[in-house]
Amino acid sequence: KRLAVSGADNFADAKDMEWMAVASNVNATKESGERNHAGNPGGKSLWWRGTAIEDGCFAFDTHGSDFDTLLSVYTGSNVAALTKIAENDNDWNDGTSGVTFYVEKGKTYYFVVDGNEGASGNILLNWRLAYPPTNDNFANATALDEKQRVPIQMLQKKPANRSPKMRKISAENRSGGNGRPRRPEPAMPLIPEAAILTRL
Template identity: 30%
Template sequence: MIVRRILKTLSFPITVVTLGASLLGLFAGTALATPPNDNFAAPTVITALPFSDSVDNTTATTEPGEPQPCASSPQTVWYSFTPTADALVRADMAGSSFFDTALNAYQAVGPGFGGLNFLGCSTFSANPITFRVHAGATYYLQTGSVFTGGGDLHVNLQVIPPPTNDDFSKATPFNELPFSDTVNTADASLQVGEPTPSCAPSTLGGTVWYAFTPTA
């Protein structure tokens, strides 16, 4: 009788330990689940514009060597887009559940992170970034949150008509003074290799061009 009671006493904690291990395994599996586009090598592919997507980035991660050009984001997800025609596009994170958004745009000019050419960024707001894309080239959007832990992340990408003098080659000409003109630069872009004047901030927004040829 004494032996039987001892065995019953020992069997209870053994059962509890087994159940606890199962629960821990379940919780650990949930914690390790990451978004399908967590890594640069497995981006969500954008096949047509306009495009909108939402994903929970609370379990997203960053990879070794991942670029952080404008703000450090520990929880990023990736999108890629290869247009079939030249266009001016606008990307934003409007609709995200957190305010500390981080959005970076790149053009792939080579393999891996080292082959990304930075095009522009937007942080801590839903403000859009505008950039020009070329048919056959591949572009990447790196999206995330800076420090709040993430949440419901939204990404939007669409084609927009640029100002007529958005490109250097299409500068608005004038040859008489005084001269006055008004252009909405919200949809203006930066061309690859466009110079940054020494008097400008480190990162330019969209630009438009004018060409002045005096007659006297």
């Protein structure tokens, strides 16, 4: 079964990157001037893009795709003169791909998924923060000064048939330095803006 196309066949029409992209490259093509990705001629590429709103380290992969993929990341504005940031052919033994790299605030990145030697099928393109925040563990808890409030964002585990949720709460230092969470706001769908990448 083919999935709905969420990528763009041509670089200039690159689609905004979602939290997870699904697509089929069965009818995709390689445009004039397009380079080989991950050292392979490929021939059925789809493009996405995203702009970083903060500096950070991210991991992208095609795990879950049902064919041998090529994954590359670029910056630039012309398909024939792009700057390579990262690329990979086989990250796992199933032929899917994965890259990890640092993003810079305000910079736009282009992501392309192609098929090894022109392979095609259903694409699953995932991304996530590569490293947890510094206070992710109890031992590294951040101390709050008196009356200090800090926003906290926690990603809830994705239910089987629902989108992942981001819950926002505010921690406040009360009565001798014990940070207590305030009543959480209603959960909202997790969007790229909450995790450093944003749409253009």
